[in-house]
Amino acid sequence: MMIPFYKMHGLGNDFVVVDERTERFDLTPARIAALSDRHRGIGCDQFVILRPACQTGADVFVRFFNADGSESAACGNASRCVAALLRQQGGSTAPVLQTRAGLLAARIDAAGEVTVDMGPPALGWRDVPLARDIDTLHLPIEGDPAAASMGNPHVTFFLADVPGLDPREDGPMLERHPLFPERANVGFARILSRGALRLRVWERGSGLTLACGSGACATVVNAVRRGLVDRTCRVDMDGGSLSITWREADGHVLMTGPAVTSFVGTVDLDGYPS
Numbered sequence: 001m002m003i004p005f006y007k008m009h010g011l012g013n014d015f016v017v018v019d020e021r022t023e024r025f026d027l028t029p030a031r032i033a034a035l036s037d038r039h040r041g042i043g044c045d046q047f048v049i050l051r052p053a054c055q056t057g058a059d060v061f062v063r064f065f066n067a068d069g070s071e072s073a074a075c076g077n078a079s080r081c082v083a084a085l086l087r088q089q090g091g092s093t094a095p096v097l098q099t100r101a102g103l104l105a106a107r108i109d110a111a112g113e114v115t116v117d118m119g120p121p122a123l124g125w126r127d128v129p130l131a132r133d134i135d136t137l138h139l140p141i142e143g144d145p146a147a148a149s150m151g152n153p154h155v156t157f158f159l160a161d162v163p164g165l166d167p168r169e170d171g172p173m174l175e176r177h178p179l180f181p182e183r184a185n186v187g188f189a190r191i192l193s194r195g196a197l198r199l200r201v202w203e204r205g206s207g208l209t210l211a212c213g214s215g216a217c218a219t220v221v222n223a224v225r226r227g228l229v230d231r232t233c234r235v236d237m238d239g240g241s242l243s244i245t246w247r248e249a250d251g252h253v254l255m256t257g258p259a260v261t262s263f264v265g266t267v268d269l270d271g272y273p274s
């Protein structure tokens, strides 16, 4: 069965987007993982499915799946891409995305830059979640990381504390550390100034990516909590930079950056195991 898809990216964090608002396809986690494979499938960091919104005020319901087929409630870069896609299809410049992490209000400016209100971070141990009741600002792991949720679990290492830590070497073990019952996205951050930091993320279910939107949000939150940066901070990643603001007035985190459609295509689902 041939189905259409959009290939998109946010700073090189790339996605296959399939629109199921008018027709459902048989997209099992196994088939999503096969389609996400960069050698045997289309290839992407995350696979994104659009469904009709079922919450008042939302324009679309969005589900995010990692390359291993696991589902995440949040994906910042893909949220910007979906907002831009709706706009390309004639939608408003202020779409609202329903996600499993809540309603996300987006805004597309005249230059095509997309701002998504990612909502407030969740900072309690049960929110991240962690395996037991501990202070999320200082986890009992070598390197003294902090943890926060943006609807998905993030742990942040500040490399000034552990200069030898490496995403590819240490990411896989830390992703599956027993302290993270739902695994974790692992951020490796270097503070550049009060208004900028450098970040690489070993992503849960996808590995090292060129950029991570929710990771950028969680890292700024954790850096502000530690008194290391101001509430508006540029986050420089391998694929480019995002502007993040942890707004004092309501505690929401705003993320601004690009969203690109690389190409559209069709794929025969019968070629992939369900």
Ligand SMILES: N[C@H](CCC[C@H](N)C(=O)O)C(=O)O
Binding pocket: 013, 045, 046, 064, 066, 071, 072, 073, 074, 075, 076, 077, 078, 152, 153, 185, 203, 204, 205, 206, 209, 211, 212, 213, 214, 215
């Ligand atoms: N790997 C993440 C989902 C994608 C996050 C990232 N691509 C973003 O832009 O936020 C997780 O399992 O929580």
